[in-house]
Amino acid sequence: MKVPVRITVNGRRFEHEVEPRLLLAHYIRDLGGLTGTKVGCDTSQCGSCTVLIDGVSAKSCTTLAVQADGANVTTIEGLADGDALHPLQESFWDRHGLQCGFCTPGMILAAYELLRTNASPSDAEIRHGLEGNLCRCTGYQNIVRAVRDAAAQMAAADQ
Amino acid sequence: MFAADFDYYRAGSVAEAGQLLAQHPGAKLLAGGHSLIPLLKLRLAVPPALIDIGRVAELRDIALEGGGLRIGALATHAEIARSDAVREHAAALAEAAGQIGDPAVRNRGTIGGNVAHADPASDLPAVLVALGATLAVTGQGGERSIDAGDFFTGVMMTSLGEDELLTSVRIPSAAGRGTAYVKFSHPASRYAVIGVAASVALDAGPGESVCTDASVAIGGLVPGPVRCSAVEEALKGRAPSGEALAAAAAAVAQDLGGDLLGDVFASADYRGAVAPVYVERAIAAAAGRATQA
Numbered sequence: 001m002k003v004p005v006r007i008t009v010n011g012r013r014f015e016h017e018v019e020p021r022l023l024l025a026h027y028i029r030d031l032g033g034l035t036g037t038k039v040g041c042d043t044s045q046c047g048s049c050t051v052l053i054d055g056v057s058a059k060s061c062t063t064l065a066v067q068a069d070g071a072n073v074t075t076i077e078g079l080a081d082g083d084a085l086h087p088l089q090e091s092f093w094d095r096h097g098l099q100c101g102f103c104t105p106g107m108i109l110a111a112y113e114l115l116r117t118n119a120s121p122s123d124a125e126i127r128h129g130l131e132g133n134l135c136r137c138t139g140y141q142n143i144v145r146a147v148r149d150a151a152a153q154m155a156a157a158d159q
Numbered sequence: 160m161f162a163a164d165f166d167y168y169r170a171g172s173v174a175e176a177g178q179l180l181a182q183h184p185g186a187k188l189l190a191g192g193h194s195l196i197p198l199l200k201l202r203l204a205v206p207p208a209l210i211d212i213g214r215v216a217e218l219r220d221i222a223l224e225g226g227g228l229r230i231g232a233l234a235t236h237a238e239i240a241r242s243d244a245v246r247e248h249a250a251a252l253a254e255a256a257g258q259i260g261d262p263a264v265r266n267r268g269t270i271g272g273n274v275a276h277a278d279p280a281s282d283l284p285a286v287l288v289a290l291g292a293t294l295a296v297t298g299q300g301g302e303r304s305i306d307a308g309d310f311f312t313g314v315m316m317t318s319l320g321e322d323e324l325l326t327s328v329r330i331p332s333a334a335g336r337g338t339a340y341v342k343f344s345h346p347a348s349r350y351a352v353i354g355v356a357a358s359v360a361l362d363a364g365p366g367e368s369v370c371t372d373a374s375v376a377i378g379g380l381v382p383g384p385v386r387c388s389a390v391e392e393a394l395k396g397r398a399p400s401g402e403a404l405a406a407a408a409a410a411v412a413q414d415l416g417g418d419l420l421g422d423v424f425a426s427a428d429y430r431g432a433v434a435p436v437y438v439e440r441a442i443a444a445a446a447g448r449a450t451q452a
Contacts, residue, residue, distance in 0.1 A: 001166045020167030020209065021199070042160050043197060045347055050263055057263040062196045066167055067189070067213060113262055131349070132261020 005069040009034060010078025018065050024058075025049045027065035028075055036076035036105045040134075047133030050106035050113075051075050057113035059132075076105035079112070087157070088112060088150040097146035099137035107133045111147045120151055162199035166208040173297060173326060176212050180322050181299060183208045188324060190233055193260070193268035194276035218271070218326060221245060228330040232271025237262070239270060249290055249330045250448065251338035251356050255282040258342060260349050271325045274310070277317045277383065279420060280350035284311050285378035286340050288386055289356035292330045298323035311383035336360045336372075337449030341441040342379070343433065345424055351379035352425045353434055355441035359399065361449045367398045368450055375442060377411065380419045380430035389413040390438055399446035408439035 421427030
């Protein structure tokens, strides 16, 4: 069985016929050609596959493409405004919030979710908010600094 | 990992979901998919078809009704955790829902899927048992209501019929009582190694408050949630502090018996030894909130 799905990814509308078992992560990577979204543990624990579905964070390795039919999906490639990086992307760069970079797309989208629900989190709240995303390189210190900086920049930009 | 092939049908209403279930024997219901999709990917479940109820709007509401809560099966853990009504009338449930998995998991996972899946390491079953919840289900034989205590029958086993759909969870208001959920979570998966839910009522008389009623349930280390009647009895008539609290918590050994679950992360002996610590924390937290009420 194949099922028609229409999914808007980063503002671009896609239409495909897919097998119901196709995961959203593979839809984005293989049919959307957007390889920023990573599949890490494939068991919804590591968070590298995190994307936004209608603005809310989700693990795309544990979501079927058919479940996202009609939805607006945002991946790491959709966060920047043209050539201007999102403040989270800038601050991960400035603060060295990554080493190998594999967890970074999911980490930034999880941080985006955190700041959507809590605009000025404490360090403890940042750590708690990122509990679903594993980084095996950095030890998290610079990730927390990056999110803290981004929150401050975004708050300043809002004023 | 790829699931085995399956057919896919999307239901627009509860009635349509029921018809699809009747038409497709062996089909599984899909809501948020956070319990089912991992099983499909591991091919521990190989259903011929999925019936997607994720867009059935009538299953989404959280409402106050007749002095209690009615929580639609599709309410997500995130929605439950931040619901003012749930926090006021069933604080332990909001507390448990807020500790499931991580934020992205809580955005997608639903109470109905969680409960119908009946994973022994899940958080919500023990809470629903301790809070005296009932589960509303509908199927070919009509609607019925199942006490949470009778719903969970074993590891990933429930009394839900093949053709039945869980529509909502009803919880009597715990306003005036103190309720709490305390868990020892696995550090990577956040599943409960041990989870304890407690609901405690205290008398309002002068002097030290005495426990007039307690309802305690434990999960994580047992096939399905276990009501801790020995703990409850030991608490009643006692002030919930100091030695009385520790003695009541120690009684959980009688409730658990000897047949505990263990795995590579935590052996059965270890879980049994740690259980009283979490029981004590849960009843102390619940009693603390009852005092404030």
